[in-house]
Amino acid sequence: MQIFDAHTHINAPQFKDDIPDVITRAHALDVTAMLVLADSPASNARLRELLALDDHIYGALGCHPETALDYGPEWEELLLTTMQNPRYKAVGEIGLDYYHDVPHDVQKRIFIRQLELAQELHRPVVIHTRDALADTYDIMQAIQPQDGVIMHSFNGDAHWAEKFLACGYYLSFSGVVTFANAPEVREAALITPADRLLVETDAPYLAPIPMRGAMNEPGFTRYTLEFLAQIRETTATTLAAQTFANTKRILKINE
Numbered sequence: 001m002q003i004f005d006a007h008t009h010i011n012a013p014q015f016k017d018d019i020p021d022v023i024t025r026a027h028a029l030d031v032t033a034m035l036v037l038a039d040s041p042a043s044n045a046r047l048r049e050l051l052a053l054d055d056h057i058y059g060a061l062g063c064h065p066e067t068a069l070d071y072g073p074e075w076e077e078l079l080l081t082t083m084q085n086p087r088y089k090a091v092g093e094i095g096l097d098y099y100h101d102v103p104h105d106v107q108k109r110i111f112i113r114q115l116e117l118a119q120e121l122h123r124p125v126v127i128h129t130r131d132a133l134a135d136t137y138d139i140m141q142a143i144q145p146q147d148g149v150i151m152h153s154f155n156g157d158a159h160w161a162e163k164f165l166a167c168g169y170y171l172s173f174s175g176v177v178t179f180a181n182a183p184e185v186r187e188a189a190l191i192t193p194a195d196r197l198l199v200e201t202d203a204p205y206l207a208p209i210p211m212r213g214a215m216n217e218p219g220f221t222r223y224t225l226e227f228l229a230q231i232r233e234t235t236a237t238t239l240a241a242q243t244f245a246n247t248k249r250i251l252k253i254n255e
C-alpha cells in the first residue's frame with residue numbers, strides 16, 4: 001500500500017531535528033509521498049532542503065491568509081521564481097481565514113491575486129478556508145481556476161461539499177474527520193466521490209484519533225485513511241490506491 005499525505009508542514013520548526021526519523025516512520029506506515037506547503041520565505045528555504053532529501057517530497061508555496069499583510073512585491077517575486085522549480089506542484093495554501101483578525105478586504109485581495117498568478121503559472125491551488133466558506137466560494141466562482149483546486153482539511157458540511165464538488169474541485173480530509181465533534185465533516189467525506197478524495201495530515205497540527213493530542217506527523221495519514229475506508233465501507237488498500245492516484249492527477253505528477 002502507498003499513501004500520499006496531500007498536505008503537511010514538515011518544514012515547520014517543530015520537525016527541525018527529527019526529519020530522517022519522521023520520514024522513516026512515515027514509510028513504516030506506508031506513507032511514501034507528501035506535499036509540503038511553505039507559507040513564508042523561511043519555511044520555503046527549509047522546504048528546498050527537504051526536496052533534496054527524497055524524490056517523493058513535493059513542494060507548494062503561497063501566502064497564507066493569516067499573514068496576508070506581509071504580501072508585497074518581494075513575496076510575489078519569491079512565488080514567481082520558486083515556481084520555476086518543477087518540484088513545486090501547487091500554489092498554496094491560499095484563501096480566507098476569518099478566525100484570525102487580518103482585515104477581510106486585505107485577505108480577499110491577496111487571495112485573488114495569488115489565484116490569478118496560479119492561473120498564469122498553470123499550477124493547481126491549495127485552498128485554506130476557515131469560517132469563510134461563502135466568501136471563498138464566491139471568489140472562486142468569479143475567478144474560475146482552470147488548473148485544479150484542492151480544498152485542504154475540508155471542514156464544511158455535505159451541502160458545502162456538494163457545491164465545491166460541482167465546480168470540479170478535490171476535497172482533502174485531515175484528522176478532523178476522525179474527531180467525535182465533527183459529524184458534518186464525516187457527512188461531507190461520505191458524499192465525496194472516490195475519484196475526488198484526498199487524505200492529509202496538516203502536520204504538526206490536527207493529529208487524528210488515535211493520536212489526537214500528540215504532535216501530528218505524515219505517517220499519521222494512515223489513521224485518517226483507515227478511518228475513511230471504514231466509514232465508506234471499503235478497504236484501506238483500495239482507498240490508498242484511489243487517493244494516491246487522485247493526488248498525482250491533481251498535482252500533475254507523472255512517474
Ligand SMILES: [Zn+2]
Nearest residue numbers: 007037093202
Ligand atoms: Zn497547512
